[in-house]
Amino acid sequence: MSVAITTRTARTAVAPSAEAASREHDEVEYPERHWVAQSVWHGDAVRLATTALRNHFRDREDVLVAMELAVYYERGDETRWLQPDVQVVFGVRRGGNRSSFRIWQEGKAPDFVLEVASPSTAENDAWHKAREYARIGVREYWRLDPEGSLMGTELEGYAVSGGRYAPLERVERPGRGRLLRSRVLGLDLRTQRHNGATVVVFADQRTGEEFNGSLGESERRRRIAENRASAAEDRARIAEERMRALEERLQSLTGPTRSPERDP
Numbered sequence: 001m002s003v004a005i006t007t008r009t010a011r012t013a014v015a016p017s018a019e020a021a022s023r024e025h026d027e028v029e030y031p032e033r034h035w036v037a038q039s040v041w042h043g044d045a046v047r048l049a050t051t052a053l054r055n056h057f058r059d060r061e062d063v064l065v066a067m068e069l070a071v072y073y074e075r076g077d078e079t080r081w082l083q084p085d086v087q088v089v090f091g092v093r094r095g096g097n098r099s100s101f102r103i104w105q106e107g108k109a110p111d112f113v114l115e116v117a118s119p120s121t122a123e124n125d126a127w128h129k130a131r132e133y134a135r136i137g138v139r140e141y142w143r144l145d146p147e148g149s150l151m152g153t154e155l156e157g158y159a160v161s162g163g164r165y166a167p168l169e170r171v172e173r174p175g176r177g178r179l180l181r182s183r184v185l186g187l188d189l190r191t192q193r194h195n196g197a198t199v200v201v202f203a204d205q206r207t208g209e210e211f212n213g214s215l216g217e218s219e220r221r222r223r224i225a226e227n228r229a230s231a232a233e234d235r236a237r238i239a240e241e242r243m244r245a246l247e248e249r250l251q252s253l254t255g256p257t258r259s260p261e262r263d264p
Contacts, residue, residue, distance in 0.1 A: 038118035041197035045146040046085045052213030064089040073136045075104045088112040109137040117150045140184045154191045
């Protein structure tokens with residue numbers, strides 16, 4: 001709360017109590033922010049990245065993956081907000097229907113942010129948003145160019161270091177060229193064309209398995225998971241049958257024997 005003080009009206013200013021300040025903060029409205037895709041390709045890139053990450057972390061209840069969810073980062077000031085195209089937050093509950101992400105309630109800032117560039121947002125993403133994300137503690141900041149003509153490279157990744165972002169390392173994958181490595185996600189990232197748009201392809205750092213969030217990719221991953229589960233069940237059944245056969249064999253070899261009869 002701002003109070004104007006003059007020598008005619010008061011000599012000293014009394015700071016509001018903690019209770020009054022809290023009440024004032026609670027009365028502030030933090031509205032949801034609406035999102036409009038800047039183009040078909042922009043929308044495709046945002047949705048595919050969100051879907052891919054949600055599928056990847058689907059078994060983690062403590063990982064929130066959100067698309068276009070406004071992040072408020074100063075309690076009591078509804079003008080201090082950012083709206084990442086895609087964000088990933090570890091250590092918070094996934095459930096619930098948030099209309100915004102308030103850092104003071106969640107206890108932390110997003111860990112990973114992806115901004116998809118458009119002609120009207122590319123410069124703002126590169127300068128203003130980058131500074132603000134670093135300031136509030138976003139560990140990794142990524143930028144994607146869905147058109148292939150708005151940035152120097154199609155995909156850029158940065159990790160915060162000393163309050164600023166430094167470029168992330170590139171790694172070589174046989175047959176796939178150089179990829180950017182996200183330590184926060186535990187994934188490698190590259191780009192590919194999808195219906196004309198440049199989109200992100202994610203790869204598991206352990207297995208090398210790639211996924212991009214498309215329906216076909218999701219279905220393929222679902223079938224792979226089902227096949228793996230079925231194969232594991234088959235292996236368990238075969239092992240159980242072998243164990244049963246072995247037990248029966250041992251029992252036949254070590255069954256009860258008759259004691260030799262004694263002479264009267």
